[in-house]
Amino acid sequence: MIKKxxxxxxxxxxxxxxxxxxxxxxxxxxxxAVKVRDGYMVSRYxxxxxxxxxIEPMITGITGITNEMVEGKPTIDAxxxxxxxxxxDLPMVAHNASFDCRFLQxxxxxxxxxxxNEIFDTLGFARRVLPKQxxxxxxxxxxxxxxxxxxxxxxxxxxxxxxxxxLHLKSKID
Numbered sequence: 001m002i003k004k005x006x007x008x009x010x011x012x013x014x015x016x017x018x019x020x021x022x023x024x025x026x027x028x029x030x031x032x033a034v035k036v037r038d039g040y041m042v043s044r045y046x047x048x049x050x051x052x053x054x055i056e057p058m059i060t061g062i063t064g065i066t067n068e069m070v071e072g073k074p075t076i077d078a079x080x081x082x083x084x085x086x087x088x089d090l091p092m093v094a095h096n097a098s099f100d101c102r103f104l105q106x107x108x109x110x111x112x113x114x115x116x117n118e119i120f121d122t123l124g125f126a127r128r129v130l131p132k133q134x135x136x137x138x139x140x141x142x143x144x145x146x147x148x149x150x151x152x153x154x155x156x157x158x159x160x161x162x163x164x165x166x167l168h169l170k171s172k173i174d
Contacts, residue, residue, distance in 0.1 A: 004091055004118035007125060007170045011037045012091040013117075014163035016155045017100050018063045020051050027051035028076050028103055029065050031083055032155025034163045035090070041163060045086045046156035048073045063153045080111035087117060095138045095162045097121035122165050129169045141165055 018030035033045040048065065050073045060066050094100045097119050108115055126136050133144070138161060142149040147164045151157040 003097075004120040007120065007166070007173065009091050009120075010039050012093050012120070012163075012166070013087045014093040014159045014166065015045075015087070015100065015104075016094060016158040016162060017103050018065060018153065018155045019103060020053060020055055020059055022099075024102065024106075026103075027053055028107060029055060029059075029070055030063070030155040031079065032157070032159040033083070033086060034156070034159045035086065036163050036167070039167060041160070043086075044156060044160070045083060047079060049079060050075050064151075065154075076107045077111045080108055080113050084108065084113045084115065087115065089117060091118040091120055093120045093122060093162060093166050095122045095158070095165065097123070120166070122162055122169065125169050126165070129172050138162065138165070 013033050013035050015031070015033040017028045019026040019028055028049050029051050030048050031045065034041050035043045048070050050070045052075060055065060055067050055070065092115070098121070101119055104115060123136055126133070126141055138158060139149055139152050142161050142165060145165070145168055147161055147168060149157060149161040
C-alpha cells in the first residue's frame with residue numbers, strides 16, 4: 001500500500017473496520033466501505049465478521065456489536081475476496097488510515113490477497129485544510145462541518161462519513 005499525499009482523485013473507496021480492540025492482535029468484527037465515482041456514492045459494502053474470539057463488553061459498549069451478532073457470520077478469510085473485488089484498484093480513503101491499514105495488510109496477506117491501492121488519510125488532510133481545530137476525531141469533524149454520522153463506530157456509517165468528509169475537504173481546496 002502506497003500512502004497518497006495529494007487529494008487529486010474523484011473516484012475512491014472510503015473504508016473502516018471495527019475491531020475487537022486497538023492492539024495489533026485484535027481482530028476485525030465489521031467491514032464498512034463506500035465506493036465513490038466522480039464524486040457520487042454509488043455502492044456500499046457492509047458486513048459483520050466472525051472474529052473467532054470473544055468480543056469484550058467494552059468493545060460492545062463502543063460499537064454496539066455483540067458476540068451474538070457475529071456468531072455464524074463469515075470469517076475475514078472468507079470475506080477478503082469480495083472486499084478486494086469491491087475496492088478494485090481505486091484509491092482507498094480512511095480516517096486515521098494507519099490504524100485500518102494495519103488490519104487490512106495483515107488480514108489480506110493472510111488470506112492471499114494484496115492491496116496495492118493508494119491510501120489517503122482524511123485525518124492528515126483535515127489537519128492541513130482545517131488548522132487549529134481542538135480535535136480531529138471523525139465525530140468532531142463531521143459535527144463541525146454538518147456531515148451526517150448517524151451511528152458512530154459502526155463501520156459503514158464511519159466509512160460513509162469519511163467519504164463525505166473527504167469530498168467536503170477536497171471542495172475547499174479545488
